[in-house]
Amino acid sequence: MGGDHGPPVVVEGVSLALDRLSGRRVRFLLHGDEARIGAELARRPGARAACEVRHTDLVVAGDEKPATALRRGKGTSLWNAIEAVKAGEADAAVSAGNTGALMAVSKMILRMAGGLDRPAIVASWPTMRGVSAVLDVGANIASDAAQLVEFAIMGEAFYCAVHGGADCRPSVGLLNVGSEDVKGHEEVREAHRLLREAGLELDYYGFVEGNDIAKGTVDVVVTDGFTGNIALKTAEGMARFFSTALRETLTSSPMAKAGALIASGALKAMRARLDPSSVNGGPLLGLNGVVVKSHGGADARGFANAIKVAADLAASDYAEHIARNMERLTAALHETAATAENGA
Amino acid sequence: MGGDHGPPVVVEGVSLALDRLSGRRVRFLLHGDEARIGAELARRPGARAACEVRHTDLVVAGDEKPATALRRGKGTSLWNAIEAVKAGEADAAVSAGNTGALMAVSKMILRMAGGLDRPAIVASWPTMRGVSAVLDVGANIASDAAQLVEFAIMGEAFYCAVHGGADCRPSVGLLNVGSEDVKGHEEVREAHRLLREAGLELDYYGFVEGNDIAKGTVDVVVTDGFTGNIALKTAEGMARFFSTALRETLTSSPMAKAGALIASGALKAMRARLDPSSVNGGPLLGLNGVVVKSHGGADARGFANAIKVAADLAASDYAEHIARNMERLTAALHETAATAENGA
Numbered sequence: 001m002g003g004d005h006g007p008p009v010v011v012e013g014v015s016l017a018l019d020r021l022s023g024r025r026v027r028f029l030l031h032g033d034e035a036r037i038g039a040e041l042a043r044r045p046g047a048r049a050a051c052e053v054r055h056t057d058l059v060v061a062g063d064e065k066p067a068t069a070l071r072r073g074k075g076t077s078l079w080n081a082i083e084a085v086k087a088g089e090a091d092a093a094v095s096a097g098n099t100g101a102l103m104a105v106s107k108m109i110l111r112m113a114g115g116l117d118r119p120a121i122v123a124s125w126p127t128m129r130g131v132s133a134v135l136d137v138g139a140n141i142a143s144d145a146a147q148l149v150e151f152a153i154m155g156e157a158f159y160c161a162v163h164g165g166a167d168c169r170p171s172v173g174l175l176n177v178g179s180e181d182v183k184g185h186e187e188v189r190e191a192h193r194l195l196r197e198a199g200l201e202l203d204y205y206g207f208v209e210g211n212d213i214a215k216g217t218v219d220v221v222v223t224d225g226f227t228g229n230i231a232l233k234t235a236e237g238m239a240r241f242f243s244t245a246l247r248e249t250l251t252s253s254p255m256a257k258a259g260a261l262i263a264s265g266a267l268k269a270m271r272a273r274l275d276p277s278s279v280n281g282g283p284l285l286g287l288n289g290v291v292v293k294s295h296g297g298a299d300a301r302g303f304a305n306a307i308k309v310a311a312d313l314a315a316s317d318y319a320e321h322i323a324r325n326m327e328r329l330t331a332a333l334h335e336t337a338a339t340a341e342n343g344a
Numbered sequence: 345m346g347g348d349h350g351p352p353v354v355v356e357g358v359s360l361a362l363d364r365l366s367g368r369r370v371r372f373l374l375h376g377d378e379a380r381i382g383a384e385l386a387r388r389p390g391a392r393a394a395c396e397v398r399h400t401d402l403v404v405a406g407d408e409k410p411a412t413a414l415r416r417g418k419g420t421s422l423w424n425a426i427e428a429v430k431a432g433e434a435d436a437a438v439s440a441g442n443t444g445a446l447m448a449v450s451k452m453i454l455r456m457a458g459g460l461d462r463p464a465i466v467a468s469w470p471t472m473r474g475v476s477a478v479l480d481v482g483a484n485i486a487s488d489a490a491q492l493v494e495f496a497i498m499g500e501a502f503y504c505a506v507h508g509g510a511d512c513r514p515s516v517g518l519l520n521v522g523s524e525d526v527k528g529h530e531e532v533r534e535a536h537r538l539l540r541e542a543g544l545e546l547d548y549y550g551f552v553e554g555n556d557i558a559k560g561t562v563d564v565v566v567t568d569g570f571t572g573n574i575a576l577k578t579a580e581g582m583a584r585f586f587s588t589a590l591r592e593t594l595t596s597s598p599m600a601k602a603g604a605l606i607a608s609g610a611l612k613a614m615r616a617r618l619d620p621s622s623v624n625g626g627p628l629l630g631l632n633g634v635v636v637k638s639h640g641g642a643d644a645r646g647f648a649n650a651i652k653v654a655a656d657l658a659a660s661d662y663a664e665h666i667a668r669n670m671e672r673l674t675a676a677l678h679e680t681a682a683t684a685e686n687g688a
Contacts, residue, residue, distance in 0.1 A: 128585055138521060141529045177482060177573040185485045185570065210577025214585040226529065227571050229521040231578045233554025238582040241472055241558040242618060246590075249614040250607060259607025263593075266600035270593040274586060 001032035001059045001077045002097025003296045003303075010096065011040035013294075013303025015047040020304060021311055029054055029090055031077040056080055060101045062296065069101035070108060078102060082109045085289040092290035092310035094281075096303065099293055103139055103284060110287040113319060115326040118143070119286040120151045120225070121293065122158050123232055124279040124309075129216030131279060133159045133170075137232045139284065140225035145190035146333060148174065148222055152195055153325040154285040155220040156202050161316035162309055163219070170219035173208035175227065183207065187224070198332035200325045239274050246271075281306035283313060286322075290314050345376035345403045345421045346441025347640045347647075354440065355384035357638075357647025359391040364648060365655055373398055373428055375421040400424055404445045406640065413445035414452060422446060426453045429633040436634035436654035438625075440647065443637055447483055447628060454631040457663060459670040462487070463630040464495045464569070465637065466502050467576055468623040468653075473560030475623060477503045477514075481576045483628065484569035489534035490677060492518065492566055496539055497669040498629040499564040500546050505660035506653055507563070514563035517552035519571065527551065531568070542676035544669045583618050590615075625650035627657060634658050 003009060007030075014028050027050050030037050034055035041048040058076040060069045073079065078097050084090040086109050095102050099121075107119060120136035135155045136143065143151070152172050160168040174192055176184040181192065184207070195204040205218045210231060213221055223231070246267070250260030260267065280302035284291045290313045294306035347353060351374075358372050371394050374381050378399035385392040402420040404413045417423065422441050428434040430453050439446050443465075451463060464480035479499045480487065487495070496516050504512040518536055520528040525536065528551070539548040549562045554575060557565055567575070590611070594604030604611065624646035628635045634657045638650035 128588060141521060141527075175574060177485060177570055183485075210574040210579075211581030211584070213578055214581035223574075226521055227574055230519060230554040230567070230571055231574055234557055234575045235554075235578055235582050237555030237558035238579050238586075238618075240555070242582075242586045244472060245614050245618060249610045252610050256607045256610035259603040259605070259610075261603070262606065263600045263603025266593045266596050266603075270589050274582075274589060 002062070002095050003294065003298065004096075005299075007032065007036045007040050009298070009300050009303055011037065011044060011047060011051075012300035013307060014051060015044045016300055016304035017307035017311075018047060018050055020308055024311065024315070026050065026307075026311055028052070029081070029084055031056060031080045031084075032059065033057065054080060054084075060098050062098050064098055064101055066098075066100040066104035069098065070104050079105055079109070082106050082289075082291065085291065086110055091314035092292065094292045094294060094303075094306050094310050096294040096296055096298060096306075099138070102291065102293060106284055106287055106289075106291045110289040110291070112286055113288050114323055115330055116150055116154070116286040116322070118147050118150070119284050120154055121282050122155055122285055123228075123282050124163070125213060125221075125232070125235070126273055126279055127214055127216030131163055132213065132216055132219055132221055133163065134213065134221040134223070134228060134232065135285065136223065136225035136228050137282070138225050138229040142226060143187065143224040145187050145194060146329070148187065148191035148224065149194045149198065149200075149329055150286070150326070152191075152202065152204070152220065152222045153200065153322055153329065155222060156325075157318040157321040158283060158285055158313070159220050160321065161318040162312045169203050171203045171205045172220040172222060173205045173212065173218035175213075175221055175223035175231070176207040176209065179207045179209065191222075194329070194332065194336075198329050200328050200332075202325060242274065243271055279305070281309035283309060346406070346439050347638065347642065348440075349643075351376065351380045351384045353642070353644050353647055355381065355388060355391055355395075356644035357651060358395060359388045360644055360648035361651035361655075362391060362394055364652055368655065368659070370394065370651075370655055372396070373425070373434055375400060375424045375428075376403065377401065398424060398428075404442050406442050408442055408445055410442075410444040410448035413442065414448050423449055423453070426450050426633075426635065429635065430454055435658035436636065438636045438638060438647075438650050438654050440638040440640055440642060440650075443482070446635065446637055450628055450631055450633075450635045454633040454635070456630055457632050458667055459674055460494055460498070460630040460666070462491050462494070463628050464498055465626050466499055466629055467572075467626050468507070469557060469565075469576070469579070470617055470623055471558055471560030475507055476557065476560055476563055476565055477507065478557060478565040478567070478572060478576065479629065480567065480569035480572050481626070482569050482573040486570060487531065487568040489531050489538060490673070492531065492535035492568065493538045493542065493544075493673055494630070494670070496535075496546065496548070496564065496566045497544065497666055497673065499566060500669075501662040501665035502627060502629055502657070503564050504665065505662040506656045513547050515547045515549045516564040516566060517549045517556065517562035519557075519565055519567035519575070520551040520553065523551045523553065535566075538673070538676065538680075542673050544672050544676075546669060586618065587615055623649070625653035627653060 060078045081093040121139045122135035123137045159170040292310040404422045425437040465483045466479035503514040636654040
């Protein structure tokens with residue numbers, strides 16, 4: 001029921017995802033208004049065969065406070081979708097609804113996975129070299145060193161599950177204001193130390209700067225949720241600015257218009273490649289279960305992509321991948337604590 | 345002597361600035377190697393007439409630690425340029441050299457202006473509506489609420505001096521991860537409260553998000569130096585990505601090439617408009633004196649722009665503009681402290 005468009009985009013997205021995932025046996029539980037969803041399914045017999053509708057009248061509004069959504073509890077389409085994951089009826093949940101409410105309800109129902117302290121939202125960001133994963137982009141407003149290292153662990157496992165192939169060994173960078181060890185605040189410097197010394201199975205590159213994101217210097221960029229959210233939205237704003245400026249430029253004179261017309265196919269392909277919001281599907285990492293947030297404004301193709309991300313995560317061993325590195329991190333943190341005690 | 349190119353770009357920049365500032369009587373002190381600077385001036389008699397060379401053999405290297413530059417003390421071209429401001433021989437200093445060293449030496453020699461706690465580096469950022477001022481973009485790695493409010497005061501005065509006209513009344517926004525009062529960490533929420541309630545002479549808009557920067561929602565965007573530096577470099581990276589993708593796209597097929605050729609004039613004009621690094625000249629605000637940092641890689645046109653920013657600031661009443669609002673802020677902070685004491 002969520003997002004700017006509701007059932008029409010979701011059902012068309014399901015239909016497109018079934019085509020893209022045709023090798024796999026994927027089935028869907030659709031939570032929400034049976035009449036509205038049914039009307040969409042009636043027009044898509046292919047999708048209908050793979051879907052079961054779970055009716056509810058209750059919907060979490062786009063501007064509803066997370067606390068309100070939590071208090072209302074059971075029965076909303078959002079709540080029911082997450083509860084189906086908890087109950088093992090679904091391997092993953094996908095929602096285009098209220099991000100804050102989705103995060104709060106998911107944390108409440110699914111709880112954090114073993115040892116992890118905080119969830120993170122990860123964005124797939126188009127770069128000169130392909131796609132990088134950037135996290136956290138908004139689940140938290142501040143993070144300590146251990147949490148940043150957890151983000152690195154989660155992001156690396158996510159990258160392998162969704163963007164990596166076999167023998168995936170993504171590089172991981174920590175976002176900072178300079179590349180020397182002494183740069184940045186206490187939290188990033190301590191996270192830097194842990195990532196180098198904790199013996200994680202993870203290819204840690206070191207510090208990266210803002211311009212390294214679009215360059216694709218590393219596959220996974222780790223930062224706190226405040227900085228990550230602002231970096232992502234700044235980039236989305238820049239992408240929109242370029243796109244507007246390009247359109248204005250190419251209609252500014254008869255010559256420019258003629259050129260644009262001739263080059264139009266190539267230009268259209270390019271525009272889709274640049275916007276971070278074009279690679280849709282931002283998982284909430286760190287929970288006992290797969291939950292993927294689709295952009296509220298995503299179209300059916302975007303929603304299908306979010307479904308594919310969810311299916312990839314659900315089919316992967318990313319939870320075990322995370323658990324293995326979390327064991328190593330826990331051991332390293334104990335050692336740091338012991339050293340500090342002996343030193344005192 | 346600073347920057348990637350040294351004297352050739354600086355002297356050509358001086359020459360271009362003299363043309364652009366022809367209505368004003370601008371003169372230059374050039375600090376550095378007399379032979380190298382003299383050779384450049386010999387080829388530009390117009391510039392030579394407006395310049396006096398102050399020889400020194402000592403140069404701060406681009407990768408020199410700020411602490412080293414401070415320890416070396418007097419005699420480097422960087423040090424001498426700042427000392428000339430302190431001595432009243434120059435109304436402003438412009439350098440394309442080592443940013444950290446420039447900051448450290450400027451703070452040491454000029455000291456902070458009345459009541460201000462920390463300097464800030466401000467960037468002029470191209471937007472859909474023109475240019476916005478964004479600060480701090482790297483002088484600090486963390487900022488408390490009162491410092492963020494100081495940045496707002498400094499940024500507003502800078503905008504009026506450099507980008508505003510008569511009756512300038514720029515709008516000021518505080519960068520955050522959402523627009524509601526409850527969003528963000530303690531520091532931004534407290535700064536938000538102060539900006540609304542401290543009775544400053546300043547048009548405070550409220551919170552803005554990352555995508556608002558390129559949109560030009562406000563004239564002045566305030567944030568801490570960590571977030572601001574990463575946002576700026578992320579945007580510069582996106583601008584380069586965009587420019588590269590556009591070039592690749594427009595050479596990807598004979599059709600695209602033909603289109604690009606026809607539209608080339610318009611495309612070239614557009615590219616220059618988009619990159620935040622294209623609007624060169626980032627003042628170090630908050631000091632007793634005007635110091636402007638030019639991008640190390642800037643060409644002569646960029647360096648001339650940094651000179652123009654310095655001349656505009658030096659000719660403006662921005663120091664008094666800041667002082668007036670700082671008095672109001674100090675009164676408001678005393679009141680907050682008094683209320684807290686009475687409440688305790």
